[in-house]
Amino acid sequence: MIPGHEFVGEIVELDEAAAKRWNVNVGDRVVAEQIVPCGECRYCRRGDYHMCAPHTLFGFQRVTPGAMASYMVFPAEALVHKISKSVKPWHAAYAEPLSCALHAVERANIRFDDVVVVAGAGPIGLGMVAGARAKNPRVLVVLDYDERKLAVAKKCGADITINVGKEDAVQKILDLTGGYGADIYLEGTGHPAAVPQGLKMLRKLGTFVLYSVFKEDVTVDWSIISDDKELDVLGAHLGQNCWPAAIKMIESGILPLDEICTHQFPLSDFQKGLDMVDAGTESIKVSLIP
Numbered sequence: 626m627i628p629g630h631e632f633v634g635e636i637v638e639l640d641e642a643a644a645k646r647w648n649v650n651v652g653d654r655v656v657a658e659q660i661v662p663c664g665e666c667r668y669c670r671r672g673d674y675h676m677c678a679p680h681t682l683f684g685f686q687r688v689t690p691g692a693m694a695s696y697m698v699f700p701a702e703a704l705v706h707k708i709s710k711s712v713k714p715w716h717a718a719y720a721e722p723l724s725c726a727l728h729a730v731e732r733a734n735i736r737f738d739d740v741v742v743v744a745g746a747g748p749i750g751l752g753m754v755a756g757a758r759a760k761n762p763r764v765l766v767v768l769d770y771d772e773r774k775l776a777v778a779k780k781c782g783a784d785i786t787i788n789v790g791k792e793d794a795v796q797k798i799l800d801l802t803g804g805y806g807a808d809i810y811l812e813g814t815g816h817p818a819a820v821p822q823g824l825k826m827l828r829k830l831g832t833f834v835l836y837s838v839f840k841e842d843v844t845v846d847w848s849i850i851s852d853d854k855e856l857d858v859l860g861a862h863l864g865q866n867c868w869p870a871a872i873k874m875i876e877s878g879i880l881p882l883d884e885i886c887t888h889q890f891p892l893s894d895f896q897k898g899l900d901m902v903d904a905g906t907e908s909i910k911v912s913l914i915p
């Protein structure tokens with residue numbers, strides 16, 4: 626199996642059916658959504674293709690090899706989008722995490738008067754910040770341990786950044802909201818501590834959107850969700866219908882993409898890139914160039 630589900634490439638060959646289906650030609654630069662929906666299951670038939678039952682993803686199954694290679698073959702079911710050649714290729718490949726982040730933002734249903742908190746300023750969290758900024762809430766707050774990432778979050782549109790290693794984030798949010806708590810909490814860290822943190826800093830009837838996946842079970846007091854606050858807790862997965870918006874945002878130049886896409890390595894140095902992501906101390910988004 627070849628990994629790699631965030632990618633961009635140039636079309637070198639295609640048949641008439643593919644050209645018509647995706648409105649593209651040889652020489653065009655394209656991205657494809659990570660999911661290759663079957664088109665036939667209950668979810669696909671009702672438009673919820675991101676929840677496709679067989680759930681075939683580029684880079685996760687043998688039938689759809691990923692992008693850590695010189696060439697890829699897009700099957701007929703792939704969802705292909707054109708993207709401008711005026712952006713750097715590693716910026717174009719950021720369309721994948723950005724579309725996911727935008728989907729999480731859409732799940733949150735942000736209102737103008739909301740205080741929105743984004744937990745985490747990695748590739749997903751920064752995309753959430755950019756998406757939440759586009760919805761223009763009253764205050765947009767970002768939480769992280771890393772001052773470097775918080776500085777990038779500001780450039781993505783955060784009004785306030787809180788270093789959770791140095792400050793009491795829950796207290797700061799309560800102070801900011803007259804003791805009520807935030808309206809919306811978007812979790813993009815994948816750290817178990819970010820879940821109870823969100824439950825504590827949300828107001829009653831607030832909304833918790835969870836995009837992260839966790840390595841281990843997360844234990845929280847579920848009574849906060851019911852008896853205490855009557856929260857809406859929403860999951861989010863992949864980037865349903867958000868790819869055009871993500872591509873538009875990348876092409877528009879409003880994002881500090883050079884500071885999000887921090888490192889590029891030749892594919893032969895993939896281990897160096899993976900180690901750098903694992904350490905998480907100097908990079909945000911690492912790209913491999915085949």
Ligand SMILES: [Zn+2]
Pocket residue numbers: 662663664665666667668669670674676677678679
């Ligand atoms: Zn399906």
